[in-house]
Amino acid sequence: MTNFSNNRVFQVENKRSNSKLLITVEHAGNLIPKKVNLGLNKQDSSRHISYDIGIKGVALEICKKTDFKCILSIAFDAEFDFAFGVAYSVLMTY
Numbered sequence: 001m002t003n004f005s006n007n008r009v010f011q012v013e014n015k016r017s018n019s020k021l022l023i024t025v026e027h028a029g030n031l032i033p034k035k036v037n038l039g040l041n042k043q044d045s046s047r048h049i050s051y052d053i054g055i056k057g058v059a060l061e062i063c064k065k066t067d068f069k070c071i072l073s074i075a076f077d078a079e080f081d082f083a084f085g086v087a088y089s090v091l092m093t094y
Contacts, residue, residue, distance in 0.1 A: 013063045013070040022069045028056040029074030 011028070030051035032038060044050055056072055063070045 009073065009075050011072045011074050013060065013072070014067055015069060017067045017069050019066070019068045021066075022071070023059055023062060025052075025055055025059045025070065025072040027052040028059065028072035031075035033075070 028051065030045050032040070032045065032050070040050060047053075056074070059070055059072055062068065
């Protein structure tokens with residue numbers, strides 16, 4: 001099985017949960033690699049233009065209270081769609 005614990009694109013919570021419900025959260029973080037130029041300055045990275053402010057905390061609280069599985073995107077990456085899909089596939093095999 002692939003180890004995703006050191007990835008910088010997504011965060012997985014409650015991956016060993018027996019719950020059939022999976023929460024997916026896009027834009028939970030505002031990390032953008034230096035090699036990617038989106039034309040945003042440091043102030044922009046702390047605004048809603050960069051991520052959905054507060055959604056990470058909301059999702060983590062729901063996971064803590066319900067034990068639902070959760071995948072959160074925490075960084076922009078050109079290959080994010082692939083990585084997110086792989087994480088989803090791995091998580092659903094538990």
